[in-house]
Amino acid sequence: MATVSADENPYVEDPPTDFEPVEELTEDEADEQAGLLREAIRFHDYRYYVENDPVIGDRTYDALFTRLQDLEDAFDVRTADSPTRRVGGEPLDELGTVEHVAPMLSIDSGGEAEDVREFDERIRREVGESVTYVCEPKFDGLSVEVVYEDGEYVQAATRGDGYTGEDVTENVRTIASVPHRLRGDYPDRLVLRGEVHIPESAFQDLNRERVERGEDPFANPRNAAAGTLRQLDPAVTAGRPLDVFFFDVLDSTHDFETHWKQHETLPEWGLKVNDRAERTDDIEDAIAYRNRLMDDRPDLDYEIDGVVIKVDDLDTCAELGTTERHYRWAFAYKFPARSEVTEITDITVQVGRTGRLTPVALLEPVDVGGVTVSRASLHNPEEIAAMNVNVGDEVRVERAGDVIPYVAEVVEKRAEGHYEFPDHCPVCDSAVEFDGPMAYCTGGLACTAQLRRAVEYYASDDGLDIEGLGGERVDQLIDAGLIEESLADLYRIETEDLTSLEGWGETSAENLRRELDASENPPLREFLSAIGIPKVGPATAADLAREFGDLDSIRDATRERLESVEGIGPKVADQIAEFFGSDRNEEVIDDLLDAIGPLETPDxxxxxxxxxxxxxxxxxxxxxxxxxxxxxxxxxxxxxxxxxxxxxxxxxxxxxxxxxxxxxxxxxxxxxxxxxxxxxxxxxxxxxxxx
Missing domain, CATH: 3.40.50.10190 (BRCT domain)
Known part of the structure; x- marks a missing residue:
């Protein structure tokens, strides 16, 4: 297929942002326009992802994409390789397995320059003194095999055990930098190895959104990419910012003589490669390349953990062969683990189920006691002011109890002043109320972050143990408007409400409805644990149920009476009394009791x-x-x-x-x-x- 030019396609150089109404087109006109739009979108994808030189803005691109979706929906003219298929197909029951075309082996590695020199000496002993190497970043992502037949994308699989991997064809199809159709004079068959990753900037944005919604952030970009690629619902994958670099041809009907020629040719076919690769015939230059890349590492928008040095000539690679696990013609020169000192790239505020606002520092990933950490607690607004910490500062991160990471101190002050804590909730914009060193959102369950966490906890093992209501499904129900104000909304959901949502079938919808029915008339102690009273878990809830016998007695109890219960101290008594003293909480409880019926009290x-x-x-x-x-x-x-x-x-x-x-x-x-x-x-x- 020839490259699209501005003369051939009106939607390339100066595309419109508005179009004539779809209903005014004939089917032939719609089919012709859709074809031009597909070609234009592929061209703009190439300029953006491969050449890194877009010729139109995001708004214009979005207008082209939306128009194509509208035409395909209205006239049923969608093709198998349409860019609109990036939004995700039907959810899968499970990921199948795929046998690789060629083994996807690992690479021998070391962290010392002497290791690299020994690798070079071995290569030269076996093949002679004249050796050229290709040096490229070692990406910290997820390796995939991608297959094209007659220029069309047909299959993708994870590396797995090197010989078989998981079939992630539909998920990889949603990645914008993976072309559905190759460009130019492509070969009949092309099998590639690439690395799927999430760019650093996109990862920070993704984690900020998760933290503000009250969800746990991803530990690092690699984990986020791996989890995203293995989703059973391609629409979830499509909603996350995956990217890919291609770096090896595993099989092809096109003959290549060198790795470097592969690197130069793949972009001509519309495939993204990394622009930091270099070629050298001196191993000392390869060592210097690694050191330069390590210095540049903080400024890269992707995670790398070293460099790969590989013999350029492919006939020589074939002569060197492989071990059972490694390519004998390549070596990974690793970076040392990052120390516990790192930079704060952003600060966001997490909303808990009780409304407490916790400031969280998003970090350049750092090794702390053998664990990669990309976020750490900043405790509360008073601690932020006391440490005088802000975005851009270099800080030392420690792990409390060797588990929870937190910012211990500012090592180098790079930003002016300290982070100003918001006076409104980042999720619902309700006013923030300060209670000593702590900050709270006043939105209650009107705050979607608190509502999400409240529903999750209500359905958890410590609550009423409602199966089928994990975090992602709670998010889906709230986003669909099925849970709007309170926990009682759960019991108003009908089976048909669920089957209309993506990823829900008749069986899963009926199962959840049965679980909800089974959770009606719960024991008092389970109900007390489930409704999210601060400091009240299953054990304290059981103590309260045994002591008071019914809910009204607990609601009416004074602080002094609550404190008289064995195991309940003054702070917990205060929390219980304040919880039941809230008019909003009383409304939520009454509404919930209307939905679930009377509680089962201890006999x-x-x-x-x-x-x-x-x-x-x-x-x-x-x-x-x-x-x-x-x-x-x-x-x-x-x-x-x-x-x-x-x-x-x-x-x-x-x-x-x-x-x-x-x-x-x-x-x-x-x-x-x-x-x-x-x-x-x-x-x-x-x-x-x-x-």
Whole structure:
């Protein structure tokens, strides 16, 4: 296919941003215009992604793309290689597997210059003194194999074990820098190796949006790219900013003599390569190349963890061959791990389910104790002012309890002043209220971030354990307007509301509806844990249910009365009293009770203190009990039921398919394991509980 020129296509050099109404076109006119638009969009994709020299602005490009979508929807003229297919196809049940055309092996690596020199000496011993190398960045992304037949994109797969990988054809199709059709004088068959990644700038924007919505940010760009590429719903992939660099031809009907010729030719076919590649016949120049790239690393818009040095001549590469795992003609000269000192690239504010606003620093990824960290807590507004920290400052990052990363100090002050904490919520624009060092959004459940987190928690294991309501599905229900104001909206969702949404079938919709029905009339203790009272988890909720017996008594209790409950201190008592003292919370609770019916209150005949002071953890499926029922059984007799094993755990009850993490923790902490229902009930009887 020849390159599109301005003379041949009216939508290339000076395209319009508005068009005649679709309904005024005939089908032939629509088909002709759609064809021109597809060619123009491919041309502009090439100028933007490959040549990095766009000739139109984003708004004009969007107008062309939208027009093409409108025509294809109205006249059913969509083609298999249309750019509009980048918005994502039908969700998949699972990712299949694909056998690679050629093995996608790994590359031997080292972090010292002497390692590189030894690689060079070996190459020259085996093939002679005349060797030319190609040096290129070693991308920290996800390797993929991409296949073109007769210029058409037909398949993509992850690297997998090097011989077979996961079929990600539909997801890779959504990446704008992967052409659906090649340009120019392309070969009949072309199989490429590329690296899918998320640009640094796009990654920071993506994490900012997630944090502000109350979601956990991605740990680093590589994890984000890998998780995105493996989505079962291509529409999710399409909504995230994936990009790709191509760097190796695995198979082709076009003959290449060198890697460098591949590097020069791929852009002619519309394929994106990295512009930092170089060629040299001196290994010392290759070492110097790595050092220059390491210095430039902070300014690159993509993650790299070293450079790849590979023999240029392809016949020589074939002569050198491979080991079982590595190409013998290539070597990765790695960068040292980044220290715990890094730069703050942005500061955003996360909204929790209680409305608390937590400032979060987005960082240049840094190694802290062997873990890559790209975000860290800034604690609260007072800490920000005390540290005088701002975007652009170089800071030291530590991990609290070796788990939660936080900014410990400013190492080099590069920005003027400290970050000014917002006086309005970044999600709902409600006023921010300060309580000592803490800041809170006053929007309540009118704030979508708080509503999202509230629904997630309500459906979680510590809440009413409603299966099928994970974070992404909660987001989808809120975005679709099915949950607008409160938790009670959940119970107003009908099966047909769900089946109209992308990714929902009749079975999954009916399953969620059954789960919601089953969560009606919950036990008082589960309800108290689920509604999100600050500082009140399953154990405290069980204490309150046993002490007061019904919800009205808890709602009416004074701080002093709450504090008299064993295990509840003054701070927790204050939080409970403030929660029930809020008019908005009272409205939400009343609305929810109308939807779910009366609560199941403790039966005095079924309660006691035989297990008082003991802590149980449950894992796996326990015959004859749901997880909730088993926990209730021990809690009604005075025990605590927690979700994780620690040194304070007395018994781990293991049903079918137990979690290995909990079993390992039990062994590490010398916690007895009650294996199955018989062992569990035997222990209850030993403690005086009738079974």
């Amino acid at each position: 005095e005949d079924e309660t006691g203190d035989e297990l008082a002071g003991l802590t149980f953890v449950f894992t796996g499926s326990l015959s004859g009990y749901t997880r909730s029922e088993a926990q209730k059984r021990v809690e009604d007799r005075g025990a605590n039921a927690t979700s994780s094993v620690s040194g304070n755990t007395d018994f781990l009850v293991a049903g079918d398919s137990p979690g290995q993490t909990k079993l390992d923790a039990a062994e590490e902490n010398d916690v007895p394991v009650l294996d199955g229902r018989e062992a569990f009930e035997k222990k209850l009887r030993e403690k005086g509980v009738e079974v």
